[in-house]
Amino acid sequence: xxxxxxxxxxxxxxxxxxxxxxxxxxxxxxxxxxxxxxxxxxxxxxxxxxxxxxxxxxxxxxxxxxxxxxxxxxxxxxxxxxxxxxxxxxxxxxxxxxxxxxxxxxxxxxxxxxxxxxxxxxxxxxxxxxxxxxxxxxxxxxxxxxxxxxxxxxxxxxxxxxxxxxxxxxxxxxxxxxxxxxxxxxxxxxxxxxxxxxxxxxxxxxxxxxxxxxxxxxxxxxxxxxxxxxxxxxxxxxxxxxxxxxxxxxxxxxxxxxxxxxxxxxxxxxxxxxxxxxxxxxxxxxxxxxxxxxxxxxxxxxxxxxxxxxxxxxxxxxxxxxxxxxxxxxxxxxxxxxxxxxxxxxxxx
Amino acid sequence: xxxxxxxxxxxxxxxxxxxxxxxxxxxxxxxxxxxxxxxxxxxxxxxxxxxxxxxxxxxxxxxxxxxxxxxxxxxxxxxxxxxxxxxxxxxxxxxxxxxxxxxxxxxxxxxxxxxxxxxxxxxxxxxxxxxxxxxxxxxxxxxxxxxxxxxxxxxxxxxxxxxxxxxxxxxxxxxxxxxxxxxxxxxxxxxxxxxxxxxxxxxxxxxxxxxxxxxxxxxxxxxxxxxxxxxxxxxxxxxxxxxxxxxxxxxxxxxxxxxxxxxxxxxxxxxxxxxxxxxxxxxxxxxxxxxxxxxxxxxxxxxxxxxxxxxxxxxxxxxxxxxxxxxxxxxxxxxxxxxxxxxxxxxxx
Numbered sequence: 001x002x003x004x005x006x007x008x009x010x011x012x013x014x015x016x017x018x019x020x021x022x023x024x025x026x027x028x029x030x031x032x033x034x035x036x037x038x039x040x041x042x043x044x045x046x047x048x049x050x051x052x053x054x055x056x057x058x059x060x061x062x063x064x065x066x067x068x069x070x071x072x073x074x075x076x077x078x079x080x081x082x083x084x085x086x087x088x089x090x091x092x093x094x095x096x097x098x099x100x101x102x103x104x105x106x107x108x109x110x111x112x113x114x115x116x117x118x119x120x121x122x123x124x125x126x127x128x129x130x131x132x133x134x135x136x137x138x139x140x141x142x143x144x145x146x147x148x149x150x151x152x153x154x155x156x157x158x159x160x161x162x163x164x165x166x167x168x169x170x171x172x173x174x175x176x177x178x179x180x181x182x183x184x185x186x187x188x189x190x191x192x193x194x195x196x197x198x199x200x201x202x203x204x205x206x207x208x209x210x211x212x213x214x215x216x217x218x219x220x221x222x223x224x225x226x227x228x229x230x231x232x233x234x235x236x237x238x239x240x241x242x243x244x245x246x247x248x249x250x251x252x253x254x255x256x257x258x259x260x261x262x263x264x265x266x267x268x269x270x271x272x273x274x275x276x277x278x279x280x281x282x283x284x285x286x287x288x289x290x291x292x293x294x295x296x297x298x299x300x301x302x303x304x305x306x307x308x309x310x311x312x313x314x315x316x317x318x319x320x321x322x323x324x325x326x327x328x329x330x331x332x333x334x335x336x337x338x339x340x341x342x343x344x345x346x347x348x349x
Numbered sequence: 350x351x352x353x354x355x356x357x358x359x360x361x362x363x364x365x366x367x368x369x370x371x372x373x374x375x376x377x378x379x380x381x382x383x384x385x386x387x388x389x390x391x392x393x394x395x396x397x398x399x400x401x402x403x404x405x406x407x408x409x410x411x412x413x414x415x416x417x418x419x420x421x422x423x424x425x426x427x428x429x430x431x432x433x434x435x436x437x438x439x440x441x442x443x444x445x446x447x448x449x450x451x452x453x454x455x456x457x458x459x460x461x462x463x464x465x466x467x468x469x470x471x472x473x474x475x476x477x478x479x480x481x482x483x484x485x486x487x488x489x490x491x492x493x494x495x496x497x498x499x500x501x502x503x504x505x506x507x508x509x510x511x512x513x514x515x516x517x518x519x520x521x522x523x524x525x526x527x528x529x530x531x532x533x534x535x536x537x538x539x540x541x542x543x544x545x546x547x548x549x550x551x552x553x554x555x556x557x558x559x560x561x562x563x564x565x566x567x568x569x570x571x572x573x574x575x576x577x578x579x580x581x582x583x584x585x586x587x588x589x590x591x592x593x594x595x596x597x598x599x600x601x602x603x604x605x606x607x608x609x610x611x612x613x614x615x616x617x618x619x620x621x622x623x624x625x626x627x628x629x630x631x632x633x634x635x636x637x638x639x640x641x642x643x644x645x646x647x648x649x650x651x652x653x654x655x656x657x658x659x660x661x662x663x664x665x666x667x668x669x670x671x672x673x674x675x676x677x678x679x680x681x682x683x684x685x686x687x688x689x690x691x692x693x694x695x696x697x698x
Contacts, residue, residue: 072626074454074455074456074625074626075424075425075453075454075455076424076425076450076454076455076456076457077454077455077456077621077625077626079626079627101425104424105423105424105425105426105454106423106424106425106426106458107423107425107426107456107457107458108425108456109455109456109621111626111627134587134588134592136584146649147643147646147655148655148656149648149649149652149653149654149655149656150643150646150647150648150649150652150655151647151648151649151650151652152646152647154642154643154646155643162580162584162587164584164587164591172583172587174576174577174580174581174583174584176574176576176577176580176581180574199548202649205649205650206647206648206649206650206652207649207650207651224573224574224577225525225529225573225574225577225578227523227525227658228523228525228573228574229574230658231511231523231525231658232523232525234521234523234643234657234658235511235513235523237639238483238511238513238521238636239483239621241635242513242627242632242635242636242639243483243621243623243626243627243632244627245627245628245631245632245635248635248639250639250642272426272458272588272592274592276423276426277421277423277426277428277460277592278428278460278591278592278593278594279594282594283591283592283594286590286591286594286597287587287591290586290591290597290599293503293599294496294499294503294504294583297496297499297501297503298499298500298501298555299498299499299500299555300495300498300499300500300551300554300555300556301500301554301555301556302556303498303499303500303555304498305498306496306497306498306499307497307498308583309576309579309580309583
């Protein structure tokens with residue numbers, strides 16, 4: 001573990017990206033997303049992956065100069081083509097466009113094709129919450145889940161995030177994948193040689209297994225709630241890939257394991273302008289009361305507390321703002337590798 | 350089990366509703382939703398409940414003459430007040446409004462307050478699919494789920510449905526509640542005195558239990574995927590209750606167990622006009638290929654087949670169109686009770 005301020009982490013990210021052909025503005029956007037994700041404690045989706053994104057630029061599978069383009073537009077929607085841009089750049093501009101549309105029409109929707117792995121969906125949803133809107137962000141992914149009755153990896157565990165502001169509380173923010181659990185947890189169990197719940201993975205026959213060894217060797221993730229996560233994964237493909245005319249899960253390579261391929265991920269962004277639809281004060285007061293009702297409800301036996309979606313992440317962020325981001329060893333290792341190869345310096349605390 | 354044609358079932362529903370003060374048009378809407386839901390084989394949410402809705406009219410907790418009203422409107426949204434109308438009437442008009450907005454702006458959103466139990470969310474989503482749109486429908490419910498770390502019933506297992514059309518296939522249609530399973534299944538296990546998976550219910554201490562006896566006696570449903578279903582349940586409250594200024598789960602009585610209370614459920618409807626956003630042909634071809642890819646993927650050992658969301662329901666509907674709807678005993682009993690008390694006749698096949 002090493003600690004760094006969010007500001008210094010961003011400076012490093014910007015330098016590394018500019019060194020690889022990205023302009024300052026887009027590099028700053030990417031740095032904001034990645035370091036901001038680390039600040040929330042979501043280390044699997046933050047700056048750890050910068051090195052891989054830069055590798056992807058180097059092999060020509062990600063265009064650091066590409067600008068997402070609005071291909072078609074109506075009063076409440078835009079169809080965008082990311083032209084193989086950095087997923088964070090494409091997604092920040094996608095959500096910004098959805099918010100612009102929402103300012104004019106109350107609701108804004110962007111469906112986007114030809115993007116790349118966008119990291120943590122919650123960042124984009126939260127952009128809306130910070131501007132007094134409800135935001136929803138989603139992306140399809142390469143196939144990694146089995147479908148009910150099927151075996152092998154057929155649909156993606158496509159993430160969906162939303163965020164909604166409150167007044168006396170942090171925004172409510174949920175960022176979830178459609179699989180029963182993160183592949184990361186199964187990988188860890190595999191390393192630790194520990195059994196997993198039989199609702200996480202299927203084996204090569206498509207049968208639920210408690211052996212994490214089937215991950216990456218012909219098994220597949222199980223959707224959360226069986227047909228529920230399966231169906232919601234398809235919804236993400238519809239709103240992102242099928243409405244944009246972009247790729248859907250079956251045509252999306254793994255952004256990291258097939259690094260030399262263009263990722264072609266499709267995204268979708270929705271923004272609801274609270275002040276247009278509802279009286280802002282009335283909404284905020286009702287939201288605060290709603291949160292209080294949940295927070296003050298009776299605790300379970302042995303409970304560690306009741307948390308709103310996003311509450312733990314925002315409290316980590318507040319701590320990181322004061323004392324720096326405590327990056328885990330895998331993140332530190334990845335960043336130092338990038339620093340060594342690029343000649344750039346990391347300003348550890 | 351008794352069989353009836355969908356047409357004859359609707360005739361009965363319309364007569365019963367008109368007898369209780371509803372106009373012909375609204376009675377026909379309600380009958381379409383309820384009998385259409387039975388035709389899909391979703392008997393828990395169809396005409397079985399008509400008797401209870403009529404009881405609710407009789408005690409003054411549901412207004413058969415109420416007309417949902419647009420309170421506020423923008424290019425892509427409408428805030429509607431259902432004025433305690435029949436949930437089916439309010440919801441069909443709500444989704445129709447969302448589709449009108451989508452025709453003008455590409456995307457339409459309706460948030461609705463003061464409605465009542467709307468039955469099966471899938472019906473409204475499918476209205477959009479039938480008109481070449483992607484539809485999403487949701488409703489909040491009375492609290493029936495525990496929250497992670499909590500005990501007792503705090504948030505609702507609010508249903509979310511979506512539907513999207515294809516060309517060579519039926520629409521894809523998913524209709525799910527945010528609980529791990531339906532309360533109905535737990536009730537059945539209680540009757541059968543059989544244990545349930547410990548991911549379905551918590552006991553009075555908020556601890557996962559395999560004893561279905563805790564349902565209705567201080568236990569609470571578990572959300573699907575723990576924090577995932579919890580977070581999505583809150584999203585439904587945000588888009589329906591908090592954006593409309595209506596009631597959220599904590600202020601919603603059970604529509605059937607607290608029959609004499611106004612239900613005050615809030616709904617939300619989203620429509621995406623495929624032809625406005627994307628070339629219709631391109632979408633349809635891609636959707637057909639997408640479905641084929643899933644349907645033709647390798648089957649699991651012992652698999653009963655791979656089905657798209659909604660596929661089983663639509664095949665039941667096609668069979669019912671030919672040979673009538675095979676209503677289960679509980680539905681038959683409820684309908685005959687209503688027939689006896691109202692003097693109306695059921696035209697069984």
